[in-house]
Amino acid sequence: MVLKPRVALVLAITVGMVIAATALYQNPPGSSWITPPCMMHKYTGLHCPGCGSTRATYALLHGDVLGALKKNIIFVIALPFLLWWIARSTWRWIHNRPSPPDTQARLDFQKRLSWALVVIVMLFSVFRNLPWAPFNWLAPH
Structure with missing residues (x-):
């Protein structure tokens, strides 16, 4: 049995991710x-939006969802959506299925969603570096 190149690449990346998760x-x-x-x-002493993501992943790998939320809440909330998007995009790519046609309404929604995500991440970056409660709770513990 010969694997298609796309399937082989996805399997190689998946094995690499499993090895990385095992190491973590x-x-x-x-x-x-x-x-x-x-x-x-x-x-700088400042927390970037990704600070705590590795520790949150470590906590999730050990089944500690609350601990992961304390490390980087935005990462933990975004993770299921990111994994769904990766799985969907990979499935489409393997099966050579194009994305649905872009309509103007879809493009407008994507543009608004992109800007909303940028604003959310920027605000999260600022708030998690403020020294008083409840904002300092967003810093990785």
């Missing part, structure tokens, strides 16, 4: 070179 599962963030620190936080 066995090595808590900050304990080895596998999980380097955030350079923005290291040099």
Whole structure:
């Protein structure tokens, strides 16, 4: 049996992700070179929007959803949508199915959604660096 090149590539990436998840599962963030620190936080002391994502992933791999939410709530909330989008896009790509045609209403929605996500991430970045409650709860603990 010969695999199609697209299927082989998806399988290779999937195996790589499983290996990476296994390595993260066995090595808590900050304990080895596998999980380097955030350079923005290291040099500025500020938390970027991604700060805590590796620790949140580690917590999720260990079944600690509440702990993951404390590390990076926006990452944990976005993760199911991101995984769904990746799975859907990969399925379409493997089966050579084009995306639905872009109508003006669809393009307008995508543009508004993109801007809303940019604003949400920017506000999250600002709020998680404020030194008082409830905003400092957004910083990774």
